Amino acid sequence: MVKSSTSTTQEQSPSGLPIKPIPGNYGIPILSPIYDRLHYYYFQGHMGYFKSHVVKNNSTVVRMNMAPGIFISRNPRVVAVLDAKSFRILFDPSKIEKKDIVTGTYMPSLSLYSGIRPMIYLDTTEQLHSSLKSFSFHLLASRKSQFIPTFLEAYSSLFDLIETKLASGPVEFNSLNQSSAFDFTCNAFLGAVPSEVIGSSASNKVAIWLLLQLHPLASRLTKFIPWPIDDLLLHCVPLPPCLARSDYEALEEFFSKAGESLLEDAANKFGLSRHEALHNLIFMTSFNANAAFKIFMAIILKWLVYAGETLHHRLAHEIRSAVKSSNGTITLNALGNMELTKSVVLEALRLDPPVENQFGRARTDLIIESHDTAFRVKKGELICGYQPLAMRDEKVFTNAEEFIPDRFVGEGKKLLEYVYWSNGPETAAPTIGDKQCPAKDMVILVGRLFVAHLFLRYDTFSAVHEGMLLGLEPRMVFKSVKKASDQ
Numbered sequence: 513m514v515k516s517s518t519s520t521t522q523e524q525s526p527s528g529l530p531i532k533p534i535p536g537n538y539g540i541p542i543l544s545p546i547y548d549r550l551h552y553y554y555f556q557g558h559m560g561y562f563k564s565h566v567v568k569n570n571s572t573v574v575r576m577n578m579a580p581g582i583f584i585s586r587n588p589r590v591v592a593v594l595d596a597k598s599f600r601i602l603f604d605p606s607k608i609e610k611k612d613i614v615t616g617t618y619m620p621s622l623s624l625y626s627g628i629r630p631m632i633y634l635d636t637t638e639q640l641h642s643s644l645k646s647f648s649f650h651l652l653a654s655r656k657s658q659f660i661p662t663f664l665e666a667y668s669s670l671f672d673l674i675e676t677k678l679a680s681g682p683v684e685f686n687s688l689n690q691s692s693a694f695d696f697t698c699n700a701f702l703g704a705v706p707s708e709v710i711g712s713s714a715s716n717k718v719a720i721w722l723l724l725q726l727h728p729l730a731s732r733l734t735k736f737i738p739w740p741i742d743d744l745l746l747h748c749v750p751l752p753p754c755l756a757r758s759d760y761e762a763l764e765e766f767f768s769k770a771g772e773s774l775l776e777d778a779a780n781k782f783g784l785s786r787h788e789a790l791h792n793l794i795f796m797t798s799f800n801a802n803a804a805f806k807i808f809m810a811i812i813l814k815w816l817v818y819a820g821e822t823l824h825h826r827l828a829h830e831i832r833s834a835v836k837s838s839n840g841t842i843t844l845n846a847l848g849n850m851e852l853t854k855s856v857v858l859e860a861l862r863l864d865p866p867v868e869n870q871f872g873r874a875r876t877d878l879i880i881e882s883h884d885t886a887f888r889v890k891k892g893e894l895i896c897g898y899q900p901l902a903m904r905d906e907k908v909f910t911n912a913e914e915f916i917p918d919r920f921v922g923e924g925k926k927l928l929e930y931v932y933w934s935n936g937p938e939t940a941a942p943t944i945g946d947k948q949c950p951a952k953d954m955v956i957l958v959g960r961l962f963v964a965h966l967f968l969r970y971d972t973f974s975a976v977h978e979g980m981l982l983g984l985e986p987r988m989v990f991k992s993v994k995k996a997s998d999q
């Protein structure tokens with residue numbers, strides 16, 4: 513497909529871009545992957561690490577090592593795609609295989625999932641992927657009417673608690689949100705509240721199970737452990753899955769009972785075995801939904817704090833007017849009339865997508881194009897996208913590093929094509945033939961609900977962003993809230 517220019521020896525891609533070798537290298541075996549891992553987690557941070565490779569190589573498509581590097585990874589070598597154009601290669605299932613790759617260069621033990629490979633690890637060519645994805649669409653459609661009431665139930669309690677605790681000092685949002693996010697997600701999907709059925713430790717059980725899968729991607733377990741020990745604990749050997757066995761058994765029991773009718777649907781409508789369906793239901797609810805929502809809400813708070821009171825007043829005005837016209841209740845219709853609120857949620861997702869990295873393996877020899885250059889990738893090479901940089905591409909977004917609340921209002925909607933948090937453009941809808949998040953619409957709904965709920969309760973609030981928890985989630989601490997003056 514590649515043609516040669518007659519006037520020069522420079523090869524060109526089908527769209528006419530010069531094909532060049534991919535810059536960057538993997539350094540010295542063993543030593544460089546460790547050195548790079550330390551920079552990624554401790555010395556530069558995720559963003560600093562990727563940016564430094566772009567600057568050093570003057571290219572947004574670069575060869576580099578990806579953390580966690582040797583000992584846990586099979587092979588840390590990747591081709592990173594770091595601009596809005598090259599990143600899109602990862603959305604093409606005909607070119608990219610996504611088998612056992614969601615966590616990148618390592619794969620958690622399947623004993624954490626009772627031996628199955630959850631849907632997120634399946635490639636689109638596997639028959640089971642389409643059955644499970646159809647099941648996920650069914651789950652989301654059949655429970656849709658429960659999303660608003662279950663959200664309001666969980667988050668009204670959360671903010672009641674925050675208000676009570678504020679009387680005696682600042683309140684960390686994240687630890688309280690851990691339980692609310694899990695209660696909300698289970699109640700929305702299954703109609704049962706885990707903290708009531710399993711007890712107050714329900715969300716801790718999930719947190720331990722999540723840590724055993726994700727620890728190679730996390731860092732800074734606590735501020736009391738120095739980084740060399742943190743690195744040794746989290747990034748050098750897989751933590752034994754048996755540490756989560758009893759916690760997972762408690763989840764299994766809860767999901768078997770509360771999910772009974774969904775499990776029957778899975779068997780009768782989608783031909784799934786009970787074992788396959790049960791462990792996928794646990795995974796979808798506790799990992800895909802719960803873990804991502806927990807991070808997502810902290811991210812929205814972070815940007816609301818950063819934007820300050822002027823935005824809070826604008827949001828309160830928009831939200832309260834829309835709810836007033838909807839007989840005083842938050843409905844889908846009312847949310848549909850909150851354009852600024854939606855834009856704020858999308859802008860937070862653009863700057864800080866909760867799932868930062870996407871991976872895929874080249875199915876065949878390929879050509880990847882950045883804005884001005886094309887590159888050859890060999891069959892089997894691992895491609896790694898880092899969304900926060902791809903969505904801060906100055907060639908697409910003006911003042912790309914800035915949080916602009918109105919960015920996606922009116923004409924700005926044209927830019928939605930370059931918002932990738934769901935592993936696909938915001939303008940596309942997920943299908944059984946791709947790997948885009950099936951809950952794309954639910955996520956935007958929940959983000960809007962979170963902002964709407966906040967500004968129906970409060971005129972404004974003050975909170976601080978104090979570093980990151982496990983390197984994955986902004987730690988947000990509430991200082992005060994100002995109750996809504998017109999409620």
Ligand code: HEM
Binds near residue numbers: 632633797
């Ligand atoms: C803020 C919330 C969420 C974010 C940021 C998010 C993000 C993502 C991303 C980036 C992927 C693609 C991963 C990859 O292949 O590399 C994905 C896939 C997936 N997500 Fe979500 N997600 C969220 C919420 C949810 C919820 C609520 C569900 C519940 C059903 C869900 C279910 C899934 C499933 C099942 C897949 C695998 C899709 C497939 O294999 O085709 N996600 N999500």
